[in-house]
Amino acid sequence: MTQPMPLRTVREGIELSPIKAMELKASAIPDVVSLAQGIPSFDTLDIIKRAAIDAIRDGKVSKYSLSPGLPALREAIELDLRGDHLYYDYSKEILITAGSIEAITAILLTILEPGSEVVIFSPSYASYPQAVKVAHGKVVWVSLDEDNGWSLNLDRVEQAITPQTRVILFANPNNPTGTVIGRDQLQALAKLAKRHSIYLLIDEVYKELRYSNQPYWNPASDPTVKDFIVTIYSFSKIYAMTGWRVAFAAGEASLMQEVLKVHDALVTCAPVVSQYAALAALELAKTDREDVRKELEFRRNYLCERLDRLKPFFTYQFPTASYFVFPRYRRDQPSVEFANELLERAHVAVVAGSAFGPAGEHHIRLCFGRAREDIDRAISRIASYIQIL
């Protein structure tokens, strides 16, 4: 009997993101409290929803937009980025995408050839390795130093670079550690990228969720290295728009014009209704961002206080950004097993640390973007559970 051809995804071990796999598993169990997926508990602001509804009523969203996105949105983004000393020509260098992971995948598909290597810091966002594999690349992990606040060792990065390396991909602020790479190290990374003619792909989806006074800086504001940097931004987190699937990438024109071809092949254009919502977010909802940030800061402090009471079972680096805490647990058990146990016995969904790379083993990721009551219930259940271990 003739069999279908073996599938590449199976052969090459491309998996559903462990985060989404955990959410799927959790959804099948009644009364589970989830701190797993990075979803803010807030609803999208009314002013954004109304702009989207107006655009629908006005018949603006029923057709494709231009592949790179609505010119008005891209122009608004160009002007917004100027505030961070980032200067891009929206007509050639800014691309609206269907979420940040589409941007990352399209960029990797553009740059990588079979066997190309991508340096990823460990721990890092769980979907990066899958995106690299989809783009026929190979992941090279560089561990962050947990004992020094999950800091980056530049020597280790340089040692990881080979003639096959094409990209260094990382999130800043980082998911799951909630730490921010400072200006000096970013400058050094950018110079390293230039020296080796590789790209720095910086995922800044948590840029607006910073709780310390550490100033924001992106190396693309330095014109001597700008051509080697592509930055990804998202409307999902700070504007509570995860379901709208709208983000954007900014990079040098000759690369972005090639990325546009892949983006066009993948999705044609980002959802047009979401692009109008994103435009409203940029133009009308900036002041509301501070309320969201303050509430998340409160939740972070609350979750960390509760975790402090569970020492020494849990120890963690205090996150200064994002909406995650990444505690290490004191038990000789793989994180996938521990996370499954928490789900099945304590009815709390968390993400196993190993999903974020080898250095994430023996950790779990907790999201404090969830509602206060959920955080409270989840930690109480975890506390009760570890007391009986």
Place this chain on the structure above:
Amino acid sequence: MKTIARTILEWWLHGCVRIALVRFRPMMIAIVGSTDKTTTKLAISAELRSHGHRVRAHVKSYNTSIGLPLAILNLESGGSSAGQWTRVMAAALWNCCFDDDFPNIIVVELGVDHPGEMRGLLRLITPIICVITTVTGEYVTHFGDLEAVAREFGTVAKMVPSDGLVVLNNNDLRVKELGKNGQAKIVRIGHAASSDAVIQDQQSSQVGQQWTLTYEGKQTTCHSIGTGRHNQFAESAAVVVDQWIDRHANQKTV
């Protein structure tokens, strides 16, 4: 109910704008086009401010029947809150009567989604200067085709009085043809040698770009921190508008 509230709000804000325009008599500069309106507005307002003019250009792209009065009176949207809108209406009344900082020049964007809307906006203001940026497919939905969009934008150029100025983007094939039946002086800015103000010798610099603008026999070196042709047009339009205002002011003095 919402329609009634909106009508009352619009009537109130338009009334306040009319009072302010009679009382303070600012020079109105209108930026029209499918794209690049905000970039051009910011470039012109920055150029005029750098030469000592008191200029208002709202940071947001308020450009509709409700947004335009907010831009002129320097107010923020009330969002979805009836209470906020009540405060906006009170502030509008105050600003149109007692705003000590009311500027000499206001740069506004005019935006339309439907045929005929531009005439509604022009019942509120009469620009002495109009800058038309581009005609693209972004807001074509209710117009049928791009020619209809261009005609809508062209109504602004026609409304500019004979002692006014119309600045057109000569790089845009539809925009360059606008304003032919108007009374005001027309300046077409573009990269073609046939432009009235020619952009040439463009170079990327470490910080943005620079080029030479040749206009009325005079060469000006222009800089823009932003990259791309739209920034070249915006900054060049700012130079042309600034020169016209200087000359206009001198003529009035004479």
